[in-house]
Amino acid sequence: xxxxxxxxxxxxxxxxxxxxxxxLLDILIHSLYTEREVxxxxxxxxxxxxxxxxxxxxxxEREVVDPEVELKITLxxxxxxxxLRIIDTGIGMTAEEMIENLGTIAHSxxxxxxxxxxxTQANPNDIIGQFGVGFYSAFMVADQIEVIxxxxxxxxxxxxxxxxxxxxxxxxxxxxxxxxxxxxLYLKEDANEFTQSVRLREIIKKHSEYIPYPIYLxxxxxxxxxxxxxxxxxxxxxxxxDYESFYKQLTLDFQPPLFHLHLVIDAPVQVYALLYIPASxxxxxxxxxxxxGLKLYARKVLIQEYNRDLLPSFFRFVDGVVxxxxxxxxxxxxxxxxxxxLAQLKRILTTRLIEALKNWAKEKPADYIxxxxxxxxxxREGIATDEEFGELLTPLLRFPTLYKPDQxxxxxxxxxxxxxxxxxxxxxxxDSVGSAxxxxxxEIYRRHHYDVLLLTDPMDPFMMLHLKKYQNLEIANAATxxxxxxxxxxxxxxxxxxPLSTEDEARLISRIKSILGDxxxxxxxxxxxxxxxxxxVGRQGDPPQELQRLYRLLNADQSxxxxxxxxxxxxxxxxxxxxxxxxxxxxxxxxxxxxxxxxLLEGLHPNPNDMVKRQYEILLHALKAKHQQE
Numbered sequence: 001x002x003x004x005x006x007x008x009x010x011x012x013x014x015x016x017x018x019x020x021x022x023x024l025l026d027i028l029i030h031s032l033y034t035e036r037e038v039x040x041x042x043x044x045x046x047x048x049x050x051x052x053x054x055x056x057x058x059x060x061e062r063e064v065v066d067p068e069v070e071l072k073i074t075l076x077x078x079x080x081x082x083x084l085r086i087i088d089t090g091i092g093m094t095a096e097e098m099i100e101n102l103g104t105i106a107h108s109x110x111x112x113x114x115x116x117x118x119x120t121q122a123n124p125n126d127i128i129g130q131f132g133v134g135f136y137s138a139f140m141v142a143d144q145i146e147v148i149x150x151x152x153x154x155x156x157x158x159x160x161x162x163x164x165x166x167x168x169x170x171x172x173x174x175x176x177x178x179x180x181x182x183x184x185l186y187l188k189e190d191a192n193e194f195t196q197s198v199r200l201r202e203i204i205k206k207h208s209e210y211i212p213y214p215i216y217l218x219x220x221x222x223x224x225x226x227x228x229x230x231x232x233x234x235x236x237x238x239x240x241x242d243y244e245s246f247y248k249q250l251t252l253d254f255q256p257p258l259f260h261l262h263l264v265i266d267a268p269v270q271v272y273a274l275l276y277i278p279a280s281x282x283x284x285x286x287x288x289x290x291x292x293g294l295k296l297y298a299r300k301v302l303i304q305e306y307n308r309d310l311l312p313s314f315f316r317f318v319d320g321v322v323x324x325x326x327x328x329x330x331x332x333x334x335x336x337x338x339x340x341x342l343a344q345l346k347r348i349l350t351t352r353l354i355e356a357l358k359n360w361a362k363e364k365p366a367d368y369i370x371x372x373x374x375x376x377x378x379x380r381e382g383i384a385t386d387e388e389f390g391e392l393l394t395p396l397l398r399f400p401t402l403y404k405p406d407q408x409x410x411x412x413x414x415x416x417x418x419x420x421x422x423x424x425x426x427x428x429x430x431d432s433v434g435s436a437x438x439x440x441x442x443e444i445y446r447r448h449h450y451d452v453l454l455l456t457d458p459m460d461p462f463m464m465l466h467l468k469k470y471q472n473l474e475i476a477n478a479a480t481x482x483x484x485x486x487x488x489x490x491x492x493x494x495x496x497x498x499p500l501s502t503e504d505e506a507r508l509i510s511r512i513k514s515i516l517g518d519x520x521x522x523x524x525x526x527x528x529x530x531x532x533x534x535x536x537v538g539r540q541g542d543p544p545q546e547l548q549r550l551y552r553l554l555n556a557d558q559s560x561x562x563x564x565x566x567x568x569x570x571x572x573x574x575x576x577x578x579x580x581x582x583x584x585x586x587x588x589x590x591x592x593x594x595x596x597x598x599x600l601l602e603g604l605h606p607n608p609n610d611m612v613k614r615q616y617e618i619l620l621h622a623l624k625a626k627h628q629q630e
């Protein structure tokens with residue numbers, strides 16, 4: 001390197017850094033960056049800042065060096081010399097500015113920072129704050145750094161800054177007639193990869209794709225980066241195919257997304273976001289995004305590849321990018337300080353996305369149902385687990401119902417169809433829609449003409465522990481709700497005999513208890529049933545049905561809870577049972593079959609195959625009786 005002293009007003013100087021530089025550089029280089037490639041992101045970002053400042057000056061001043069020159073960044077690799085040059089045509093620096101900007105690591109607080117690391121043994125990422133020392137990350141890959149710069153000011157002289165990353169640096173005159181800054185890295189032996197064009201393109205594409213100035217590589221005439229960030233463009237200027245193309249580039253998912261949301265928000269924080277809901281919750285083998293999280297940019301510079309703090313976990317299936325001018329970054333740009341601003345961003349993005357989904361459901365209900373069938377479990381999870389946003393998610397729920405089992409109704413749809421006398425929203429938890437429709441619990445609701453939500457997802461019991469009201473209406477479990485029969489007599493009861501006498505009822509209950517023993521908590525009659533001979537219900541004081549189901553799901557509990565068997569005194573099967581003598585084996589078989597049939601309908605039977613053998617026995621008795629009559 002040739003020293004130049006042609007400038008009379010600037011002498012070569014060897015200066016000492018204004019902080020415990022060696023120690024601080026060791027921390028910066030070895031502790032703060034998990035990937036060495038980020039040095040290039042930092043230098044390109046610094047160059048872009050210099051270009052932005054120059055662009056602003058050009059709006060008001062014409063007495064500048066090279067007023068017509070293109071605002072650009074150029075990377076020149078020299079593999080044979082193990083050198084990488086990063087050149088910009090930005091604002092440039094004088095010698096004094098070099099001393100101030102490059103000779104002072106952390107204008108204040110350096111000693112306090114080092115002391116805190118020593119005393120607390122904390123991760124520097126957690127305590128360093130904003131020091132603006134990304135330039136020094138280049139010492140991860142370089143033994144020496146040289147900076148040659150010419151200020152935009154016509155009367156300023158060019159200067160050269162040089163350091164080996166130790167206690168001192170040099171500043172001296174330089175030969176440079178054009179405006180801007182050239183950073184020259186003399187790379188370490190193990191860092192020659194950063195002179196390879198393929199590798200440099202890869203890093204630029206990953207971290208600096210949307211820097212708003214062209215980045216040229218070597219003698220290439222075409223910029224490496226796109227420059228224009230789709231999420232920062234006005235939505236009215238973007239075509240649907242552009243959104244889809246960007247999604248496929250982002251994810252390598254060749255299926256078009258189900259939905260996208262483009263946000264441009266100025267207050268209370270400035271944020272640009274482009275969020276996508278994929279076609280499937282399962283990521284393909286070739287997906288470019290194998291982890292959950294959004295790409296986080298600050299001023300178009302990629303900060304985090306997978307940020308999981310910008311949306312709640314129940315929206316983890318969402319892909320996209322978020323970009324903000326207001327993010328405070330820590331020294332390495334590899335993580336964002338845990339500030340209220342990040343929490344504010346999360347609230348804004350989440351509430352806007354929920355509102356957008358609600359509008360989508362109204363405008364394109366068929367498309368929304370496709371989303372619900374594929375991603376509804378995540379919405380249920382949000383209601384069950386997220387105290388902050390769970391209530392906002394409730395309008396997004398969709399259910400089949402007793403009277404519309406092949407449709408998907410929202411809670412608002414359900415309320416619109418409620419009879420005037422109905423004052424609660426009813427639901428039934430079951431293993432499938434078919435099982436639910438055959439549940440004896442629903443017979444009383446048919447008589448009242450009350451619709452019932454049918455909940456069949458494994459997440460539903462957990463969700464219903466938290467979903468207690470909607471629009472000031474209580475949400476009640478149809479299986480446990482004490483609903484009295486309507487005033488009118490049911491059709492089944494009109495065509496049936498009178499119920500059992502008090503004596504017969506007591507005797508039959510006693511006989512059934514003797515068969516089932518402690519498998520049931522009690523046996524009693526009920527007026528709620530029409531077509532079914534019996535049903536199983538919980539005892540008063542038992543944990544809610546939702547909690548019991550959840551416990552069985554989480555603990556794989558195969559034990560059968562002790563429930564109350566309620567029998568229908570109007571049902572012909574109960575009447576025939578009452579007529580069977582004590583010694584008839586058909587009585588025992590029938591009681592067992594009724595009980596286990598109810599277990600099956602409740603999803604509680606541990607081994608339904610056991611019922612098959614008993615069915616054969618019952619058929620055999622019936623056929624024998626028929627034969628004897630003939």
